[in-house]
Amino acid sequence: MNAARLRLFWLLVTIGMLPFVILSFLNSMALDDYFYYQLFRSSGFFGAQRYLYDHWAGRYTSTFLLGCFIRLDLPARCPWLPTLLYFAATWGAICYLLSSVYMLLRQGHLVTASVRILPAGTLLFILFLYVQADIATGFYWFSAMVVYQTAFILFLLLAASLIRRLVAPDSLSPRDLLLFLLTLLIVGCNEMMAVFLPLFLVSLILACRFFDRPAPRWLWICVAMALGMGLLIFFSSGVMTYRHREMHAHTGYLALLPITGFQTVAVLYYILKEPLFWLGAVSLFVFGSRISQNWPSPLALAPFRRKNIFLPGLLTILLLLGLSLTAFLIGSGGSIPPRTLNNLSDMATCCLLALCFLAGVNQGGRRPFSATPRPSRTIQLVVVVAVTLASSNYLAAWKSVVSGYFHHAVLADRDRQLQDAREAHRHSAVLVTYDSALQEKIRQAFPHGIFESVHDILLQKPPLLIYYDGAGIGDPSYAHFYGLDSIILRQN
Numbered sequence: 001m002n003a004a005r006l007r008l009f010w011l012l013v014t015i016g017m018l019p020f021v022i023l024s025f026l027n028s029m030a031l032d033d034y035f036y037y038q039l040f041r042s043s044g045f046f047g048a049q050r051y052l053y054d055h056w057a058g059r060y061t062s063t064f065l066l067g068c069f070i071r072l073d074l075p076a077r078c079p080w081l082p083t084l085l086y087f088a089a090t091w092g093a094i095c096y097l098l099s100s101v102y103m104l105l106r107q108g109h110l111v112t113a114s115v116r117i118l119p120a121g122t123l124l125f126i127l128f129l130y131v132q133a134d135i136a137t138g139f140y141w142f143s144a145m146v147v148y149q150t151a152f153i154l155f156l157l158l159a160a161s162l163i164r165r166l167v168a169p170d171s172l173s174p175r176d177l178l179l180f181l182l183t184l185l186i187v188g189c190n191e192m193m194a195v196f197l198p199l200f201l202v203s204l205i206l207a208c209r210f211f212d213r214p215a216p217r218w219l220w221i222c223v224a225m226a227l228g229m230g231l232l233i234f235f236s237s238g239v240m241t242y243r244h245r246e247m248h249a250h251t252g253y254l255a256l257l258p259i260t261g262f263q264t265v266a267v268l269y270y271i272l273k274e275p276l277f278w279l280g281a282v283s284l285f286v287f288g289s290r291i292s293q294n295w296p297s298p299l300a301l302a303p304f305r306r307k308n309i310f311l312p313g314l315l316t317i318l319l320l321l322g323l324s325l326t327a328f329l330i331g332s333g334g335s336i337p338p339r340t341l342n343n344l345s346d347m348a349t350c351c352l353l354a355l356c357f358l359a360g361v362n363q364g365g366r367r368p369f370s371a372t373p374r375p376s377r378t379i380q381l382v383v384v385v386a387v388t389l390a391s392s393n394y395l396a397a398w399k400s401v402v403s404g405y406f407h408h409a410v411l412a413d414r415d416r417q418l419q420d421a422r423e424a425h426r427h428s429a430v431l432v433t434y435d436s437a438l439q440e441k442i443r444q445a446f447p448h449g450i451f452e453s454v455h456d457i458l459l460q461k462p463p464l465l466i467y468y469d470g471a472g473i474g475d476p477s478y479a480h481f482y483g484l485d486s487i488i489l490r491q492n
Contacts, residue, residue: 006119012385013122019397020129023140023464024083026404028411029075030468032143034477040070058237061154061188062147075142076481083139086149090128093156095121100160104167104301105291123388124353127280128152130393131271131349137339141466144339151189152346155197158182159350162204165218176218183222187229191331192340194233196324196347198226203316210312211303239331260325263336267321270345275387277349281356288360301361310359317351393464400462406445407462410437414471418482427485434469436491 040048045067052063074081098117129135137144161179183201187194201223208215233239271277292305321344329336388394414431421429432440442450442458450458461467470478471487479487 006116009119009384013119013126013388016126016385016388016394019394019401020139020464021084021087022401023397023404023462024080024087026401026408026462027079027083027140027465028408028415028468029079030141030143030466030470033075033141034470034475034481036066036070036143037076038477038480040067045071053237055238057191057239058233059147059188059190061185062150062190065146065150066143069142069146079142082142082145086139086145086153087125089153090149090156091121091125093153093160094124094128097156097160097163098124100163104163123276123280123384126388127274127276128346128349130274130276130391131345133266133270133341133345134338135393135396136464136466137337138342140464141339147190148192148339148342151186151193151343154182154186154189155193155343155347156350158186165216172218176221179218179222180225183225184229187226187233190340190343191239192324192328192343194226194230195327196320196343198223198230199320199323200347201226203320206316207309210309211307213303256326256329259329259336260322263325263329263341264318264321267341267344267348270341271349271352273392275390277352279384279387280353284353284357285360285363288357289363290360292361292363301358304358304361306362308359308362310355310362313351313355313358317348317355320351321348396463399457399460400464403458403460404462404465406438406441406458407465407467409441410434413437418484418487422483428488429482429484430488430490431471433489433491434472 036048039051043051048067049060049063053060056063069075069082095117098121102117129139132138138149139145158179161182165175165179183197186197201219205215205219205223208219324344325336328340414437417431418429431437438459442455471489474487479485
């Protein structure tokens with residue numbers, strides 16, 4: 001990709017990411033965010049950590065990060081900053097993973113410096129954004145983002161560290177401390193990761209057996225640490241009490257089977273519905289087949305030339321999804337919020353893309369692909385951009401920008417009124433209802449009226465932002481955040 005095409009690529013990527021970045025500036029706190037503020041203010045940093053571990057879900061990694069953000073007052077002062085930080089951290093972790101793969105392939109001189117890590121990492125970032133079951137809770141709801149997106153970022157770092165470990169001696173070394181630390185941190189992010197991670201690590205041990213290779217000791221230690229810490233959280237934290245109290249679900253074990261099957265299909269649907277996934281899968285298969293043509297020496301990828309792992313790998317991924325969902329549903333009594341699937345859809349996408357690459361390595365060693373015609377660079381760029389923008393999530397992002405502008409304006413007005421009430425040392429405040437305030441904002445922006453179809457779009461709740469009317473539902477944490485006892489609503 002020459003300089004001109006590269007500049008054009010980044011321009012088009014900027015256009016693709018523009019609505020998602022704009023949404024971060026239309027974001028606001030919601031739901032548990034106010035509860036966490038109240039808790040950390042009343043109990044202190046470490047007291048809140050202890051309370052959340054004992055009475056919530058044992059998420060020591062994510063609750064620590066929540067406390068750090070709240071102590072810095074970032075969600076309230078700069079609600080856009082956590083989203084942008086997690087955008088950057090996710091993109092950086094993806095690029096680090098790709099650089100680890102690049103380093104592995106460079107050991108056998110299978111790739112050259114022409115491989116572009118940053119463009120590829122950017123496309124993968126957009127893909128991981130698209131395949132999430134609920135983007136609103138994935139990046140725009142602070143409390144959920146820290147719990148689930150942190151886990152995925154750490155998983156990417158763990159995958160990169162595992163790849164780098166492949167080119168090192170099998171004996172234990174100080175670098176393994178990073179693997180062990182990442183394992184402990186991931187288990188402490190959320191319940192789904194505490195179940196998925198040991199299953200994933202066990203699948204790596206089974207893969208070693210599949211290729212007639214002994215599993216290294218450091219991998220066994222990672223499995224033991226993941227299982228041990230998961231059991232410790234299960235028996236010492238309030239995860240089960242919290243689940244049965246908050247979820248209000250008591251589904252029988254037999255009824256969990258269709259729920260598990262449905263949710264597994266749902267995760268696959270979120271992935272397979274995206275044209276960008278299919279483009280990435282085909283591209284990685286072709287890339288794997290091409291680098292397999294001129295294999296100079298045995299590498300860590302050499303076993304994949306001898307055995308086709310596609311079908312066993314696909315069955316393993318389905319089994320990972322099914323077992324993870326089953327364990328989670330048993331613990332929650334059959335209740336599973338959509339945001340819980342974000343981690344599964346992202347990690348399943350990682351596994352499926354890796355599987356396509358390894359299948360290409362195997363097929364490339366069996367039949368020549370060098371004669372396959374290649375489209376021109378310009379056509380490739382046009383296809384990449386067209387496929388990237390051909391997503392329902394991209395359209396939903398722009399719809400959210402349009403309706404989110406007025407949604408944010410209403411919440412900003414409320415914030416100013418409540419701040420004024422606190423500064424005036426009042427115990428209560430009077431606000432206009434959300435719907436009335438929204439109608440007034442639209443009338444102010446369009447005093448001469450607007451098309452009915454456009455008016456309906458503006459009245460819709462932004463699909464990629466969390467709609468939260470703390471005053472309307474009478475959330476006490478919302479009022480206490482502003483130092484008030486109550487909030488009274490009136491019609492305009």
